[in-house]
Amino acid sequence: MAGQAEAAAAKGKPEAKQSLTFVLVHGAWVDASFWDETAAEMRKMGHTVYTPEYAGHGGDKNTQVTHEQVTKSVADFIKQKDLHEIILLGHSFGGSVIQKTAEQVPDRIKLLVFFDAFVPLDGQSVADQFPAPVQELFGNLLKTSGNNTIMLPFSLFRDVFVNTATLEQAQSLYRKVIPEPAGPAFQKLDLKKFYSLQLPKSYLFLTEDAVLPQGASGWHPGQSSHLGMFRYIEGTGDHMTTVHTDPREIADKIVQASRD
């Protein structure tokens, strides 16, 4: 096997296809359809891909949902399907969801992938990761809604979440944005067990993602460094456009972050 691989590598032969099992966990303001194009590309590449919906999203209109309920949705999905050796990937807010899910089903997980994702430290909330002006902005949007949700104004969505999109793409994506139940992002999370797990981890960062500022307060190395040792993979794109407009590139990067 080793000799075969070496020969293949030496001759520049294509890599032996490895069929992986993925569970992709979306972030805030979207539902599981966030993954449609990217999951389709990954399936074409021979992988098995699940995109579970979670509490307070998709069909569930409960705006009082908790982080525990969100996590339970994902953990229950994995247990009910009896999945093993999974690559559990979280995007954005989904980073905190895979942290808590990993605490519940560690033996079913082969690798965790954080994709432009929040990685709160033990005792922190997702909102604790925001720069102060963003915390203030979201606090105001929360008060405005009057129903414990936060809706993104189009100008903010267009410039910060889909900065590389055309106007048509931005408008099309904005039509699908749903007011986000605000509770889970502000809950302080007990992550002691997560930080004691020995699971391998990768961080995928798209360099035009401007939801967090670049650098020490940003996705990488700001959030990524919370992981300790991890595999770093870098791509081009922004927070919410590129999964839809360049899904093949995103699928390739996810596989780079996930293969053995």
Added chain:
Amino acid sequence: MAGQAEAAAAKGKPEAKQSLTFVLVHGAWVDASFWDETAAEMRKMGHTVYTPEYAGHGGDKNTQVTHEQVTKSVADFIKQKDLHEIILLGHSFGGSVIQKTAEQVPDRIKLLVFFDAFVPLDGQSVADQFPAPVQELFGNLLKTSGNNTIMLPFSLFRDVFVNTATLEQAQSLYRKVIPEPAGPAFQKLDLKKFYSLQLPKSYLFLTEDAVLPQGASGWHPGQSSHLGMFRYIEGTGDHMTTVHTDPREIADKIVQASRD
């Protein structure tokens, strides 16, 4: 209209052409010919592009020029042409020029684009944005000149301003470098009105631009973060070569930063 756009986006049709009006403001050590190749590409794309010259540059040999005179040149140009709904873009030192111009003609501006540009805070000068060793270097060059200008030595220009150029390109570009009147970059600027304006803003950063160091003291997020909320667009290139050698790519990025 919305339905049409959605349909176009869904079918992957090319984006509806939006014809924009640009006013491009160059930086130090160059004149308005800095924009020749890029403006030509933008016009081919259907946009209207103005590249005003300003005091102390081009034909004007006044080395005692002030920041107020520079700004007046640009504001007067906009008023005399009676331009409206403009995208006002500043490169490098030009960032401070569009800040002060925006204070004078805010109603004529649709969007401000800062392109590897300085964004002094209220009460700061452009020179305040330099790292300490650069401040010292420019102070020495200023003394050497004896006439209130700063000339870039070729070695500095070649390694820091046109680092990605071939030697021939670097020499060709250096022949056009003119001693820069030093006053405006060292003036403390009252920017209270600028920071009270509600104009949308974008920041375009070329990752190989080494005039400022990468990171917290750099163009992005160092200077860009002064803007508060802005649209971030990233490209490849350095401070002064790429507008000449890859103008189509720069034009595309400027339009990405500027479209609705």
Added chain:
Amino acid sequence: MAGQAEAAAAKGKPEAKQSLTFVLVHGAWVDASFWDETAAEMRKMGHTVYTPEYAGHGGDKNTQVTHEQVTKSVADFIKQKDLHEIILLGHSFGGSVIQKTAEQVPDRIKLLVFFDAFVPLDGQSVADQFPAPVQELFGNLLKTSGNNTIMLPFSLFRDVFVNTATLEQAQSLYRKVIPEPAGPAFQKLDLKKFYSLQLPKSYLFLTEDAVLPQGASGWHPGQSSHLGMFRYIEGTGDHMTTVHTDPREIADKIVQASRD
């Protein structure tokens, strides 16, 4: 000559070929074969390329080697071949080797290129450049070896040194990894003479190199900023894969960092 170059640049003619002389100095855990593919590409481009082996590496099994012995190997090579006007390039740990070599043969050097390389300040060791957790990890690996060497575990090598590789490539490259004599990286280096030399310098950074974290504690601008003024060149790739899998791209970037 200048007129000719200008004409060529104006007409967009290919750059006049400049034949350069390179001495490439590898880093830790590898030997001079690290450069095989890249040196071959550079020779195809018309350059003269030397890849000297140094003490404690290649055929030399001495695990008690010192930084002085390593440097002497490179300086003696340059003197015995009577090389002049060389581009002296160091990768990773090799950065400290070219610093000390430059002190010994400054008149033979045209330019120094640091390629994802350590640049200790005067009085520092290479290990002083590591983040605290990496220092601790290497300290533990050193104790484990019992023979004054540090061997990289495969999981660390795969995720941090060859993060962009396929598994086959990672395994193939790992088979060549040799336990690194630990002494030189922990020696405090007197670099007063190096920091007094007036040699031009370039820094080549591959953005996916994750051996150091991104940003202020990273390769660029962390290590690079120790150089003062330098030419910055950026490419795509990781610490140890890309020289083997994309040698033409690496050769191009090295030449960009090295040409007049």
